[in-house]
Amino acid sequence: MRLWNKQFRAADLCGLAAVHRLRGEYREAINLYSEALQIHTDVGDRRERAQSLFGLAEVHQFQNKCSKAINMYSEALQIFTDIGDHAERAVSLWGLAQVHRFQQEHSEARKLYSESLQVYTDIGHTIGRGYALWGLAEVHQALHEYDEATQLYSEAIQIFTDVGDKYWRAETLMSLAKTGQTQGHSEEAISLYTEASEVWEDIGGSGRASHALKSAAHVRKTLQEATTVSAETFKDGEDPLLSSE
Known part of the structure; x- marks a missing residue:
């Protein structure tokens, strides 16, 4: 089979x-x-070889075969680094970060997301910056670390809004x-869940x-229950004082 025929077949595959x-x-x-x-x-096509490795890594990730995914993302990352493809390098860094985050390897995930963010920033890839900021958040x-997460989510939202994603x-x-909700900022959480819906x-x-x-309704119900309990506690707290006068 001629070289170009093999390459076309591989692309179809x-x-x-x-x-x-x-x-x-x-x-x-x-x-x-x-x-x-x-x-x-x-055929010695390193770029397309890396693309195939990346595809395999994604499939293994979706199957929760994290070790295989990490190996293939890493191999693809090395090739993209070697050939100077910065955009694909950033994507591979992000994919690796995702796997490490799923495994709760937060230090490694943060490092990889940060590196991905830097590459995306360097090449002016706006939406990629949004993905990396979301991952860091x-x-x-x-x-x-909720204050840091809030800041990063907010920056990512602005990017996704600007680019129309x-x-x-x-x-x-x-996520925001x-x-x-976790921080007890109930009104803000209700507003954000509603906007997301x-x-x-x-x-x-x-x-x-x-x-x-449903998430917004749950927060609203919890807030109402807390308000009711607070009011009842305050009312109960008045009785001893009134009776002692």
């Missing part, structure tokens, strides 16, 4: 693999990415609302919109 990955058909995706990887290796929230805007509004509804995410509204 990667395209099919991506379709199976999006459908959750991971076994088929792995087989196709692996075949493409072998072709790219045989998730790490800070997991570590109960409604999905990630809604996702980040949900959760942070506010409107965005989800706008992009056809009715299930996510419903979840956001």
Whole structure:
């Protein structure tokens, strides 16, 4: 088979693999990415080899096979670094950070998200900066560093709003609302959950919109119950004073 025929076949395999990955058909995706990887290796196309490795890493990540995902993300990262592809290097750093965060390896995740953020900033990739800021915020929230998380989520929301990425805007509004809820900032959390539900509804995410509204209702109910208990406690506290006069 001629070189260009092999490269076209590998490209087709990667395209099919991506379709199976999006459908959750991971076994088929792995087989196709692996075949493409072998072709790219045989013809010496390092960039496309790295792309196949990245695709495999994503599939393994979705299957919670974290060790395999880390190995493949790392190999792809090294290739993108070697060939000077800064955008793909940043994406690979972000993917690695995601896996480490899922494994609660917060120090490593923070390092990788920060490096990804720096690369995205250097190359002027605005939406990539938003993704990296969101990832860093998730790490800070997991570590109960809520002020830092709030600042990073807010910056990410501004980016997603500016570039018109409604999905990630809604996702980040949900995260910011959760942070506010955890801190006891109930009114702010209700407002953010409600805003997120409107965005989800706008992009056809009715299930996510419903979840956001239920979260807002839960916070509102908790706030009302706390207000009632506080009022009753205050009322009960008056009786001994009144009776002692």
